Amino acid sequence: MTLGRTAVVLGGSMAGLCAAGALAPHFDEVVVLERDVLPADAEHRRGVPQSKHPHFLLNSGRRAISDLFPGFEDDLIAAGGMHLMPSMDAAYLERTGWASRKQSSMTMVYSSRILIERVLRDKVRALGNVRIREGVSVTGVSTTGGGTSSGRVTGVRFRQAQPTEDGGEERLDADLVVDGLGRGSSVSAWLAAAGWDEVPVQTLDAGVTYTSRWYDLPADRPESWWWQHLVIMPTQDTGEHPDEHEYLCNFFPVEGDRAIACMGSWGLEMARSVDDFTASAERVRTPLFAAAMAACEPTSEVHLTRSTGNKWRRYDRLSVVPNGIVFIGDAICAFNPFYAQGISAAAGSALILRAQLAGTAALDQAFHRRFLAAQRKELKVPWGMAMARDRGYENATGTETLPAWQRKVLASMTWPVFNLITGAAREDPVVDDHFGRVFNLDESLGTMMRNPRVLYGLVRHQVNSALGRRTVPFGFDPQSDPPGTDWTPGAAAQEKEAVG
Incomplete structure (x- = not known):
């Protein structure tokens, strides 16, 4: 039994494709509307200019995508990923x-963004009830009862991205719409025009x-x-x-x-x-x-x-949330790309969506509140990491900037704390494991810093450093090539034994 006849995804990039995988088990048909004509191979396209830059696929993201699309990681490696x-x-x-x-x-x-998308597109196209409509631009959403507790999004409007002779606007009715249109999504403005309150936005x-x-x-x-x-x-x-x-x-x-x-x-x-x-x-x-x-x-x-600011559209803070629509990827929370969090956060939201759909009988206010609450909990981890670094810069602008004295305190602490953690991680496998989990969005920085064993490792490192008892060297001359010696405990002995 499904939750409805049709679900529509706005946007066919990583967030939209992950959303399609989450929706497919719960609707008779899933339609993905994408402005670009999608390439058959791993190629750059107009709608994803960031594909020309490096993309880390964090472990939390790769696991989430593999959960949504079994075999994804194996297919990515087979296609050339490392x-x-x-x-x-x-x-x-x-x-x-x-x-x-x-x-x-x-x-x-490791792989390019274009290869990740190509492998994921192949997975989506293999789903029998998912259809991708390419070369179309979404022009609006259809609604009823805007701003009321029973108000909902009932469908979407779109037209051919390249005008045709008949070139008219089309409408597609939907039981659920997913906004995956990215940073520049106009959906919040369309909802406000239909009667819902303007969405509070946090920026930095x-x-x-x-x-x-x-x-x-x-x-x-x-x-x-x-x-x-x-x-x-x-x-x-x-x-x-x-x-x-x-x-x-x-x-x-x-x-x-x-x-x-x-x-x-x-x-x-x-x-x-x-x-x-x-x-x-x-x-x-x-x-x-x-x-x-x-x-x-x-x-x-x-x-x-240059489009690198952090931006969180706080739909969870609306007194009345619109039924019939959810938000995923940069359309709800966009991060400074330096921190490589976007793909993993989008895939994590898709997993949450799938779980919430599996546990509901109706797409009502209660469902949307539950989804937004679960999504908020997940997004707080990468958002907190981005704020911890970006708030320390004097040139930062937005709603989340700090008073000058707080910014200076944060800026003065950032590098010493980072150096302490990375230094301890060199010597202590437990600290190293937790730091890796934080980097991969499997654990928040706050959770790590409250862990008694991690705190012990940090203090021990400080004491050993003061006493000159480091066991792993670092700080090799940057003007020379990085040394290739394996400093894993026991590695040198094993290498010597293998040579002997």
């Missing part, structure tokens, strides 16, 4: 120099800009390239230095023996041209970044993105 252990396969330039390599419990799947924009270029990796890589991923963290030096020392840089591996070189900053101007991109790369904190680019063959122009 299953790597960042602590062994990535070279990290931290505060004072290169971090040491060592094994950990955290693994990740730290002025993040990032710029990327794609490369083919060389067939014969230098012997020193034990790494597959380069990460250069912003400097913590408060003295005079080039702006590029403030950049967060990635040389990010993707399928097809390719990599994406990406530089980003908070509140600084970024390169737009190839010449400026190359010149900026030569001024970052290690020469390896520019050298890696120079050893590769560029295959794209420079792509720049």
